[in-house]
Amino acid sequence: MTRYLLVVPPFVGHINPLSAVAAELVERGHQVAWAGDPDMLARLLPEGSTVFPVWCPVPERPADVRGFAAWKFLWEHTLIPLAQAMLPGVLAAIEQWEPGALVVDQQALAGVLAAHRTGLPWATSATTSSEIADPLAAMPAVSRWVTGLLTELRLRFGDPMADHDLRFSPHLVLAFTTEALAGQAAVSAPVRFVGPSRRAATPVDFPWDRLDHRPLVFVSVGTLNADSGAGFLAGCVTALRERPDLQAVVVDPGGTLDAVPDHVLVRREVPQTDVLDRAAVVVCHAGHNTVCEALDRAVPLVVAPIRDDQPVIADQVVRAGAGVRLRFAHARAAQIGSAIDNVLSDDSYRTAAKRIQESFARAGGARAAAVSLEALG
The missing domain is CATH 3.40.50.2000 (Glycogen Phosphorylase B;)
Known part of the structure; x- marks a missing residue:
């Protein structure tokens, strides 16, 4: 039996795919806990789920921001500040839960920084295949900019000696798609294509x-x-x-x-x-x-x-x-x-x-x- 801690951002589409994985792990005799926004997790997860509350501030993004401006806003104003804000809560959850491994959503970078500090093995949960397809390969300047943001984050809060991309675990990357749709992985990481994780429909009145x-x-x-x-x-x-x-x-x-x-x-x-x-x-x-x-x-x-x-x-x-x-x-x-x-x-x-x-x-x-x-x- 292994204890897993699943670290997720406050985004519905990044939580739902992992909920079925969590249920499968429990069915196989393991223990699972979540670290993330408590209100959102309470709404999305089955009653009785173990949740460690983590502060997850997310700014409202202007509706008309698109293209590179949207990408820049996502990184500068959402993902990087979110990593810094979540890190204390994730570290506290690890101390209380004492997991054997972490499962970290690709946009919950605090989980990676916490794994660096604690020496725990961790897997990346890639709920979207866009990063695996390396969309910035044709835009080297933008790619270098993102790499710079991640390097600065790692040097301040993680393992200064690590040489891997924080978005991709050197141990395991779970991709919730297949090569038939996404094509071959364009990153140097151990990607495991598992396909979508089926979930039950949200109970909603419908005619x-x-x-x-x-x-x-x-x-x-x-x-x-x-x-x-x-x-x-x-x-x-x-x-x-x-x-x-x-x-x-x-x-x-x-x-x-x-x-x-x-x-x-x-x-x-x-x-x-x-x-x-x-x-x-x-x-x-x-x-x-x-x-x-x-x-x-x-x-x-x-x-x-x-x-x-x-x-x-x-x-x-x-x-x-x-x-x-x-x-x-x-x-x-x-x-x-x-x-x-x-x-x-x-x-x-x-x-x-x-x-x-x-x-x-x-x-x-x-x-x-x-x-x-x-x-x-």
Whole structure:
């Protein structure tokens, strides 16, 4: 039996994939505790989970910040300050829990710094494959800038003698995708592709009786893009209004949509994985979890990335042949409708999605991740 401490940032998409891994570890006789934002973890984890509260301050990012400006804001104003703020709480959790190994989300760098200080083995949880694909390879100046930030962080709070990238454990990197989607890893780290970690749908009231036999289009731009996504969602509704032979579920967390047709069901929150089980096509912002959850069901996509890792994930979808890409800021109803028609009418997209689904099944998911962690601990 090994005690594991899972160190996570206050981001839903970085916690959900690990929750199934944690359940698998417990099922296999191990003990698991979490270090992170207590309110968010209480909302996302099963009742009775062991949680060590950690201060996780995150500034609000302007909705209109995109491209390199968004990347710069993420590193300078979120990830680096978050690492410094979380470190005391993570060290306290280690002292109390006495784990045999750490599992550290790629954006919870305090976990790596704590591993340096305590000498504990640690695995990286890469809930998105964008870093593994090394998106900065074509931008050496930006890559050097990020490396400089990480080096300064390590010299101040971690092991000055370490020579590895803080984003990648030299022991184990769990990648919640497969090479069929992400391509081969472009980093020098021991990457284990385990595929997506299936999770139960969030219990949410949903009018299932409103759905019928028509092909279902699922539309979501994520909960963090409520403001910036309003225009895109409106364009989706306009496109779907002209397609009564389809049915749609549109996630509108900001409540921006009104006067929608009867065959378009708009909800602030949905049991996403259950809805995806019935979907014929997904229109989304290319968030890694949504993309993988769709492809895990062999559902092709229309992707309109907004910022951060989303352009990288969108390129992976297109390169794999499992969907088409739109320009988020410029897509209008005509382009959105044409993309939906294209994906639904061309069987090659579903064939590619099916190929990726099969690769996910072979990868092993949460069980494969737990087995790899057992070798670490």
